Amino acid sequence: MARGILVTGGATGIGLAVARHFADEGETVVITGRRQAPLEAAAKEIGATAVVCDHTDPQAVARLLPRLPGRLDVLVNNAGGNTDFDAPAGAGGAGGDGATPEALEAFVRAFRANLDANLLSAALTTKAVEGRLAPGGAVVSIGSIAADKGSGAYGAAKAGLASWNLGLARELGPRGITANVVAPGYIADTEFFRDHLTAERRAQLIGSTAVGRAGTPGDIAGAVAFLASEAARDITAQVLNVNGGERGTR
Structure with missing residues (x-):
């Protein structure tokens, strides 16, 4: 019997690759995203159902529920990204004793945006669908190497995701x-850096790995497919790092 799969943020990059894997296996796949055109194009390409949804919005998540299979075997919390890349320059605030109330308010908005996009979205979506998660199923959330690198609000959100x-x-x-987390390092061919990544920085990221290659x-x-498989039934409460050895564990 085909499994029911929900992949949030499934229109591009990692989410699309995850959704394509499950669709190719004959599973019933629903992908979500905030942008209708790329979402529908992705769904047509891989044979999935597309539903526009902002996973930080409780009303939007509630509207999503009737569009999902009655039984969900796998939930992949992939929606998110570093919202600082979308913010105007200086939106994080100046900091220090001379910071204005306006600058501090901007800092709070920017910080909360990352928490909402990367932590609250996963928690809210999981809470909404927990009643239809099937026994023997899996929740896989996409974290980041940033959780261990002190990477501002984005890193804090991903660290919180692992703790949650x-x-x-x-x-x-x-x-x-x-319930597990997959924590990528630098992954090429995604929209994560919003064209802010320079060639020099890309070379640095690849050079910091043990294998000398960008992730894909x-x-x-x-990694997600493994954690959602029968082979991983005794693996839970873990963070699986997929970073080419940029940061290792003992």
Whole structure:
């Protein structure tokens, strides 16, 4: 029987690669995103159902529910990204004793935007669908190497995601549902850097890996597929780092 799969942020990059993998396996795949045109194009390409949804908005998530399969076997919380790349220059505030109230308010807005996009979105979506998550299913959230590198609000949000996942695994475990995080390093061919990545910085990121190559969306899709497979039923409450050895663990 085909499994029901929800991939948030599934129109491009990592999300699209994950959704394509499951669609190619004959699963019933729903992808979401905020931009209708690329979302519908992706769904047509891979044979999935597209639903426009902002996963930081409770009303939008509630409207999504009737469009989902009654049984969800795999939830992939991929929606997010570093919202600082979308903010106007200086939106983070000047900091220090001389900061104006306006600058501090801008700082708060920018910080909260990253928390909402990368942490709240995953928690809200999981809460909304938890009743239809099937026994033996899997929740896989996409984290980041930034969680361990002190990377501002984005890194804090991804670190919070990993911490939240620990509690989620305890909550879902009695139902036979696993909960894990896949934490990518530098992944090429995505929209993450919004064209802000210079050739020099890209070379630095690749040079910092042990394998001397950029990661690909397919690398992350493979890790997600493993965690959602029968081979990973005893793996939960973990962070699987997929970063080419840029940051190792003992």
